[in-house]
Amino acid sequence: xxxxxxxxxxxxxxxxxxxxxxxxxxxxxxxxxxxxxxxxxxxxxxxxxxxxxxxxxxxxxxxxxxxxxxxxxxxxxxxxxxxxxxxxxxxxxxxxxxxxxxxxxxxxxxxxxxxxxxxxxxxxxxxxxxxxxxxxxxxxxxxxxxxxxxxxxxxxxxxxxxxxxxxxxxxxxxxxxxxxxxxxxxxxxxxxxxxxx
Numbered sequence: 001x002x003x004x005x006x007x008x009x010x011x012x013x014x015x016x017x018x019x020x021x022x023x024x025x026x027x028x029x030x031x032x033x034x035x036x037x038x039x040x041x042x043x044x045x046x047x048x049x050x051x052x053x054x055x056x057x058x059x060x061x062x063x064x065x066x067x068x069x070x071x072x073x074x075x076x077x078x079x080x081x082x083x084x085x086x087x088x089x090x091x092x093x094x095x096x097x098x099x100x101x102x103x104x105x106x107x108x109x110x111x112x113x114x115x116x117x118x119x120x121x122x123x124x125x126x127x128x129x130x131x132x133x134x135x136x137x138x139x140x141x142x143x144x145x146x147x148x149x150x151x152x153x154x155x156x157x158x159x160x161x162x163x164x165x166x167x168x169x170x171x172x173x174x175x176x177x178x179x180x181x182x183x184x185x186x187x188x189x190x191x192x193x194x195x196x197x
Contacts, residue, residue, distance in 0.1 A: 024193040025145070027055035027065070031189040034067065036155070038074075039179040048074045055096075057190065063120070065096040065188075082172055087165035094124040096131070113138040115150050127161045135186075143192035148185075155182040 035049040052068035069088040074080050084090060098120035108114050114137050122129040136150040157163050157180040166178055 024059050025057040025190040026193055027053060028189040028191055029053045031187075033185075033187045035185050037183040040175050040177065042177065042179075046074070048072065053188075055188070055190075063096075063098040067094040067096075068092070069094055079169075079173075082169055086168040086172075087162050089125055089165070091125050094122065096120050096122050108137065108139045110139050110141060122160070124160050125162070129159050145190050147188045147190070153184045153186075155184055156180065157182060 029052065032053050033049060034053055035047055037045055037047055039045045050067050050069070050071050051073050052071035053066065054068075055063075055065040057063050069091055070084055072080055072083050072088070074083060088094075098118070115134050116137055117132070117134055119130070119132040122131055133153055134150040136148050138146045140146055157166050163180065166180065169175070170178055
């Protein structure tokens with residue numbers, strides 16, 4: 001999840017780095033994806049995701065990414081319910097935020113790409129977790145930018161302070177262990193709301 005914030009930040013940077021400046025950018029939730037993995041029994045891995053994301057980059061460089069925690073999809077209904085109740089404590093959202101310098105970004109031409117180091121903050125259940133990492137940015141058209149994770153990212157459940165919830169999942173599912181380093185991948189698509197320049 002920390003990585004999620006990082007991704008939002010990278011996306012904001014990508015949006016800023018265009019030859020035609022946009023007043024603001026909006027996340028295309030249908031074309032975006034935030035996936036995370038879990039490992040149990042030491043060698044059994046599964047892929048999960050959040051189905052509902054929203055976000056924006058404001059003209060002043062304020063980046064926001066919202067994650068609907070109730071939209072978690074683990075491909076098992078009872079596990080979805082347990083994640084929402086015990087790990088996310090029925091909280092509606094997690095938020096990634098950052099402030100970027102729009103004017104400081106170098107232009108990325110249509111069809112070009114860049115790797116950008118970004119920083120941000122994840123707010124999950126009132127716990128703020130600093131995030132940083134490298135994001136791969138590609139300018140698809142004048143008014144569309146894609147940002148993905150450039151390398152493997154991991155979220156520490158201890159840093160996010162959700163270990164008690166993970167312990168409860170282990171108890172309910174009679175599992176001997178669940179690995180506490182969570183791999184996360186992101187694909188974020190942003191559309192320009194308006195252009196100038």
